[in-house]
Amino acid sequence: MRQEAKLAKTIPTGKEYWLVARESRDEFRNNLDTVSFTIGNVTVSQHRPLIIAGPCAVHSREQTLAIAQHVKEAGADMLRGGAYKPRTSPYAFQGLEEEGLKILAEARELTGLPIVTEVMDPRLVELVGQYTDVLQIGARNMQNFPLLREVGKYAAQHQKGILLKTGLMPKLKEVLCAAEYLAHEGAEKIIICERGISLTTGDTRNTPHPSFVRELRQATFLPVIGDPSHSTGDRELVEHTSDMYLAAKANGLLIDVIRDDEPDVINGHPVCDYKQGLPASRFKAYLNSLRKEK
Ligand code: PEP
Ligand code: MN
Numbered sequence: 001m002r003q004e005a006k007l008a009k010t011i012p013t014g015k016e017y018w019l020v021a022r023e024s025r026d027e028f029r030n031n032l033d034t035v036s037f038t039i040g041n042v043t044v045s046q047h048r049p050l051i052i053a054g055p056c057a058v059h060s061r062e063q064t065l066a067i068a069q070h071v072k073e074a075g076a077d078m079l080r081g082g083a084y085k086p087r088t089s090p091y092a093f094q095g096l097e098e099e100g101l102k103i104l105a106e107a108r109e110l111t112g113l114p115i116v117t118e119v120m121d122p123r124l125v126e127l128v129g130q131y132t133d134v135l136q137i138g139a140r141n142m143q144n145f146p147l148l149r150e151v152g153k154y155a156a157q158h159q160k161g162i163l164l165k166t167g168l169m170p171k172l173k174e175v176l177c178a179a180e181y182l183a184h185e186g187a188e189k190i191i192i193c194e195r196g197i198s199l200t201t202g203d204t205r206n207t208p209h210p211s212f213v214r215e216l217r218q219a220t221f222l223p224v225i226g227d228p229s230h231s232t233g234d235r236e237l238v239e240h241t242s243d244m245y246l247a248a249k250a251n252g253l254l255i256d257v258i259r260d261d262e263p264d265v266i267n268g269h270p271v272c273d274y275k276q277g278l279p280a281s282r283f284k285a286y287l288n289s290l291r292k293e294k
Helices: 002-010 061-074 098-111 122-131 145-158 172-184 210-219 235-247 280-293
Strands: 037-039 042-044 050-054 078-080 115-118 134-137 161-165 190-194 224-226 252-258
Touching (some): 050 061, 061 078, 061 098, 061 280, 078 098, 098 115, 098 122, 115 122, 122 134, 122 145, 134 145, 145 161, 161 172, 172 190, 172 210, 190 210, 224 235, 235 252, 235 280, 252 280
Parallel strands (some): 050 078, 050 252, 078 115, 134 161, 161 190, 224 252
Antiparallel strands (some): 037 042
């Protein structure tokens, strides 16, 4: 009841999303600026692309700590890595769960990089939240409304960030309404991530949609980044796709990184998203070229 009263007061009648809409804030209405906020020691702002990098999944302590050090040395801002993995097949590696979260926390201690990791289940928000700086909502869960509410509430209470990935075939309104669910719970440090749309059959994984980044940037003051790894599924396309995202005004990138000599199996499990992982030395070279341009 109280919540409805608050809603009625602050949201103009007929608006499906408002708290995240560019038009709702005077300072953003007539420009393409994004809101700034801090996560750990990182300032997220429009002035510098935010680089989040790391393994697709935490497979082992050794693998994760090594990649964490590589991406830190290359100049990444945050470390990504999944401890709970949304896998198409129930027989695929599902993640190390809490053990994976502990490894990520150790990686943060070692490198100082804030952690970004996915939470899939509303019942696990508290647990994942204890270890991470940014809670990731995966593409398949963009419209999991109970999860959005839990994550939004937790992030608001604990000053955490949220990385909201766009769905498999999302409409602009659907992405913005998903972000609105988070903002309605009080979350402010929300980053939207375009991760490609699911158009094709055959071997092509997804299709990057940089123009959607641009549309999102125009519609919201929240930062919007691109994911050249999941949107292509192919490491040979990662650097060029990153350039396309940045040209479309993305505020940053989320990049899967592997070690240069990464084996394709770790502890008996095929390495998650191996084909799209950018070897650490290539990641470093790409970031160097990017930072030099600026
Ligand atoms: C990921 O970032 O590891 C991931 C599973 O991405 P998506 O939800 O975009 O498929
Ligand atoms: Mn992945």
